[in-house]
Amino acid sequence: MEVIIAPDHELATLVADAVERLLREESSPVLGLATGSSPLRVYDELARRHEQDKLSFAGARGFMLDEYVGLPISHPQCYRNVIDAEFVSRVDFGDAAVQGPNGAAEDLVAASAEYDHAIAEVGGIDLQILGIGTDGHIAFNEPGSSLCSRTRVKTLADQTRLDNARFFNGDVDQVPRHCLTQGLGTIREARHLMLIATGGNKAEAVHQMVEGPVSSMWPATVLQMHPHATILVDDAAASRLQLGDYYRQTYANKLDRQRL
Numbered sequence: 001m002e003v004i005i006a007p008d009h010e011l012a013t014l015v016a017d018a019v020e021r022l023l024r025e026e027s028s029p030v031l032g033l034a035t036g037s038s039p040l041r042v043y044d045e046l047a048r049r050h051e052q053d054k055l056s057f058a059g060a061r062g063f064m065l066d067e068y069v070g071l072p073i074s075h076p077q078c079y080r081n082v083i084d085a086e087f088v089s090r091v092d093f094g095d096a097a098v099q100g101p102n103g104a105a106e107d108l109v110a111a112s113a114e115y116d117h118a119i120a121e122v123g124g125i126d127l128q129i130l131g132i133g134t135d136g137h138i139a140f141n142e143p144g145s146s147l148c149s150r151t152r153v154k155t156l157a158d159q160t161r162l163d164n165a166r167f168f169n170g171d172v173d174q175v176p177r178h179c180l181t182q183g184l185g186t187i188r189e190a191r192h193l194m195l196i197a198t199g200g201n202k203a204e205a206v207h208q209m210v211e212g213p214v215s216s217m218w219p220a221t222v223l224q225m226h227p228h229a230t231i232l233v234d235d236a237a238a239s240r241l242q243l244g245d246y247y248r249q250t251y252a253n254k255l256d257r258q259r260l
């Protein structure tokens with residue numbers, strides 16, 4: 001696990017650099033896309049590179065992490081619509097190259113299995129972008145999630161519904177109670193995980209994720225067991241890290257041969 005502490009815009013540049021390298025080096029790159037506010041600067045930077053540097057997503061595929069259950073598919077907060085508006089429509093992915101779990105499916109169990117199958121069929125995800133919830137969830141794997149879980153239906157925690165009420169006119173009653181989410185076991189199979197966290201409200205979750213015991217009570221601790229996980233945090237999100245100075249020194253003295 002590598003921890004990088006830097007200002008917000010630098011974090012976004014680092015993630016965009018990794019995406020760009022993947023797109024230029026791989027013939028059929030597979031990206032894992034996260035919703036939420038944390039990756040927005042990354043998507044802005046990638047859209048800029050597409051526009052100005054001709055960075056192309058035409059040969060790439062994208063898989064979303066999660067989706068609400070119970071929203072009409074035209075609802076602006078359906079993650080499928082959110083990712084389209086914030087990223088996909090701004091670059092040149094091919095038709096149907098980006099998919100998400102089908103939260104509107106009649107058979108949610110079958111839809112979950114189909115989603116894991118679709119990811120496996122393209123050979124897995126090369127680079128997964130992640131955020132983290134204040135309770136330590138990744139995607140929508142709430143505390144208590146099995147570290148081996150696959151894509152499935154989850155019930156959202158009260159804290160997550162409160163956190164996400166800001167996208168529903170501040171009204172927590174409008175936030176769905178259920179979702180489909182890639183499992184922690186599914187996410188762990190991506191070859192490179194890049195998790196972005198900014199702001200003091202993420203500080204405890206970041207501390208637990210990086211320095212706490214691996215536990216389903218803090219689902220993001222599963223990243224400690226991944227061979228290639230990069231944690232990108234600003235000063236505020238890093239404020240409770242016990243080894244913050246060590247991570248800063250390590251990054252400042254990174255050897256040339258150590259790529260992200």
Ligand SMILES: N[C@@H]1[C@@H](O)[C@H](O)[C@@H](COP(=O)(O)O)O[C@@H]1O
Pocket residue numbers: 034035036037038039065066130131132133134138139140160164
């Ligand atoms: N399902 C999403 C997560 O994928 C995201 O990481 C989290 C944090 O969101 P934000 O980046 O807006 O803080 O929110 C939601 O619950």
